[in-house]
Amino acid sequence: MSTVIPAEGTALLSSGSVAGWTQRYTGAVMDTFGPPQRVLVRGEGAYVWDADGKRYLDLLGGIAVNALGHAHPTLTAAISAQLGTLGHVSNFFGTPAQIALAETLLRAAEAPDGSRVFLTNSGTEAVEAAFKMTRRVAASSGVGTRTRVLALEGAFHGRSMGALALTAKAAYREPFEPLPGGVEHLPFGDLGALEAAFAPQSVAEHGEVAALVVEPVQGEAGVRPLPPGYLAAARRLTRAHGALLVLDEVQTGIGRCGSWFAYQQPEIGGGIVPDVVTVAKGLGGGFPVGAVIAYGEAAHLLGRGQHGSTFGGNPVAAAAALTTIGVIERDGLLTNVREVGALLRQEVEMCGSPLVREVRGRGLLLAVVLNEPVAPQVATAALEAGFIVNAVAPDAIRLAPPLILTAEQAMDAARFFATLEDL
Known part of the structure; x- marks a missing residue:
């Protein structure tokens, strides 16, 4: 053989x-x-x-x-050292790297007390977890059944089934329909369309909105930043109607736009605090890792046994992410x-x-x-x-x-x- x-x-x-x-x-x-x-x-x-x-x-x-280019010596040394010490233990156990990464992400996100992090392997997995959180909004708010989720035309949120339901491109979606239901795609950057989606007539016809899921800068649609004021209006509307504001920062997060997260830039976010942020891509500097950052009360939407990941937050991935963030800050x-x-x-x-x-x-x-x-x-x-x-x-x-x-x-x-x- x-x-x-x-x-x-x-x-x-x-x-x-x-x-x-x-x-x-x-x-x-x-x-x-x-x-x-x-x-x-x-x-x-x-x-x-x-x-x-x-x-x-x-x-x-x-x-x-x-994020750090190729073969960055600090990153490769950290991954090698962690793998040589403890590579994987399952999520029946915690590790210092996992805990420190969650704490570091909360600090970078300037998240309020009570916020929490769920670690994943990729961006689409982070979006899947966020999508599942939207299904828990009705149970947490006590307002009937809320399965209506708003996204934008041009959106790309991933290719797994839940993330694909949020993704707008028909060529990606149609071969795999029916997808998880309740998703509506609104015109990109159109404040009038966003306000109409929350209006009493729309709610009467389609039901209460559970969440709005948006990219601060649409990557796959041709790198299109949301117009100034859009996220501030989105925050006002979602808060007024008890819906989640979910920001997909898989591509824009961890320094890509010049701040830890794109929504932190005044001209994009206007000082808002979202409910959920997804991040991946540059987080591990090339090592597969992603995260869901849940702010405040949103951190309690997924309870014990309602979600999980075998590899998510494993110590090698967590060490890679910690080191990537550390080098970005250090340098x-x-x-x-x-x-x-x-x-x-x-x-x-x-x-x-x-x-x-x-x-x-x-x-x-x-x-x-x-x-x-x-x-x-x-x-x-x-x-x-x-x-x-x-x-x-x-x-x-x-x-x-x-x-x-x-x-x-x-x-x-x-x-x-x-x-x-x-x-």
Whole structure:
């Protein structure tokens, strides 16, 4: 019987060409993503290398995941040390890393006394837990049956069944219908539509609202920040009607927009306190971990035995998240995100390319909006030039680089966009 993994360990996995690995990929990996654009074998800082030895500036960061870049020495040391001490114990037991992470997230969220955290493995799992919390609103409020949940057009909240019900894109939803019911999608940023959803006539026809679930900045829809004042109005309406305000900060949280959470920025959140925030992606710096932060009374919506996770909050994931947050704070990366993000935005907007119309977003979650629907061609050209970006919409390129991106690297990116002509 042949050995599955060579006795030498995984070192041999870095050998071979992009073409060879791609052929093996198509023969072994389920075809849910299509063939890989490249096969990457190592990374350092904001750069990665493919199996042919070509270097790329990673301006996507694993889709806003690699907050500290690749192979960050502090993060890799923390993960190794924790795994060498205690790797997994189940949630019948607590661990210092798990407890410290929950406390740290509550502090970063500036959550009031009585708030609590539920730890997950991913963003979609965090959203699933939040969705389950919305089903408990009726029981906690004593107001009949509340299963009506509001979300926004353009929303992306994940691909598991509950999260998919909240996600707006028909191409994602339709193959898996019927989805969990009661979800309504309102026009993005439309305060009139939001107020109408809570109006007496709407309540009489559709029932009381259990929750409003929104992203402060829609990532998959093309990096669209909610208009100023929207979240403040949402907070007023949800509080007046006994509904939860759930903020999906899976992509925007943990410094991505220049603050721990995007809603903490006055121009986005206006000083609100939400009921629930979901977070993942950059939380573990590349290690899978997510969290649900429940503020105040919302922390009691899920009781003992009503939810769980085998791996959620395991000590290795918790150590990764603690270290990621610690490095962001230690190295002043929130300031770096604001300063380098502003530089990147300015330089791309002023690059002189006839294809570039504007740059929108916050911090280091940006979209380069194009004058033509040629984003896939731009992403391909970027890859050939040594830059990893994402065609998030036909006319928009998403940038979500590591939070450690330097000013020089931002200028390199701007110089690439300056080379773009009509495609």
